[in-house]
Amino acid sequence: MKKLVAFDLDGTLAESKQPLQEAMQQALTDLLGVAHVAVISGGDWPQFEKQVASRLPEAADRSKLWLMPTTGTKLYTFNDGAWSAVFAELFDDATKAKILTEFDAALVATGFVPEQTWGERIEDRGSQITFSALGQQAPLDAKEHWDPDFAKRKIIQADLRKRLPGLSINMGGATSIDITREGVDKAYGIKKLRDASGIPLDEMMFIGDAIFPGGNDYPAKELGLDTVRVRDPKETVAVIEGIVACLK
Ligand SMILES: [Mg+2]
Missing domain, CATH: 3.40.50.1000 (HAD superfamily/HAD-like)
Incomplete structure (x- = not known):
């Protein structure tokens, strides 16, 4: 039951x-x-x-x-x-700074640049940093078409996992990747x-x-x-x- x-x-x-x-x-x-x-x-x-x-x-x-x-x-x-x-x-400040730096590096390394974005792409949620590929204010329609099979984010995720050992990196909603403390x-x-x-x-x-x-x-x-x-x-x-x- x-x-x-x-x-x-x-x-x-x-x-x-x-x-x-x-x-x-x-x-x-x-x-x-x-x-x-x-x-x-x-x-x-x-x-x-x-x-x-x-x-x-x-x-x-x-x-x-x-x-x-x-x-x-x-x-x-x-x-x-x-x-x-x-x-x-909550994350400490040093960890937070490292995540933001490595996120930028990962996006450059994977060559991932969307044609258009809406609002901030990185959001600090205290205990979690979230990357929204098209930006926080992206319209639903654009988000649904961007990565429906998770293919794009799998590439970014794999790169980030190498850059940020000891942190947990997972795909979230329609366009997002969530980074949290290990475990x-x-x-x-x-x-x-x-x-x-x-x-x-x-x-x-x-x-x-x-x-x-x-x-x-x-x-x-x-x-x-x-x-x-x-x-x-x-x-x-x-x-x-x-x-x-x-x-x-
Ligand atoms: Mg979901």
């Missing part, structure tokens, strides 16, 4: 950086009626608030919701009518969640769109969790409905 269902965010619960759609809001509300729900994603808290926390209907039981920005290096829970951080682990990936986040919630791993399951080697959801599978790989949020809604029917 599963007690907690954990989800990736972008490409799984919502389109990249978009708010939860109405069908998803309802599905999650129903799921919170029968299980704990966690969301673990590379995005930082403001993104979680915009896409998830502020979109939930009044009826949703927020006391069973565990929000884990920046790949689980931060945990937010809902207490006394407000969201607050339970913990947040920080969704498996790390899930173990932190197990410790904070007291719910054992075999009573959890994980649903994501990047459950394949190199994908940022894959560590959840390697950790031994039961996983469901989905194509898009529409498929996720159908999977949630099935789980709710089972757990009811």
Whole structure:
């Protein structure tokens, strides 16, 4: 019997950086009626608030919701009518500076220069540095067409892994690469969640769109969790409905 269902965010619960759609809001509300729900994603808290926390209907039981920005290096829970951080682990300044330098070097070395970008391409999220190939404000349409098969990012990822030994480098949403401390990936986040919630791993399951080697959801599978790989949020809604029917 599963007690907690954990989800990736972008490409799984919502389109990249978009708010939860109405069908998803309802599905999650129903799921919170029968299980704990966690969301673990590379995005930082403001993104979680915009896409998830502020979109939930009044009826949703927020006391069973565990929000884990920046790949689980931060945990937010809902207490006394407000969201607050339970913990947040941050990079030190020297590590941060090295990541930014090596990112530039990797892009030059791989010859990767997109024709157009929208906004900043590197985002410092405290415990995670995220590279968005087309920029933070790139339109969804451009992002979806840029690297649908992850081919471009695999090249950048391979180069970066050589330059930044000891750091964890994984492909995230539609165009992003996330860099975290060594050992920080969704498996790390899930173990932190197990410790904070007291719910054992075999009573959890994980649903994501990047459950394949190199994908940022894959560590959840390697950790031994039961996983469901989905194509898009529409498929996720159908999977949630099935789980709710089972757990009811
Ligand atoms: Mg995803």
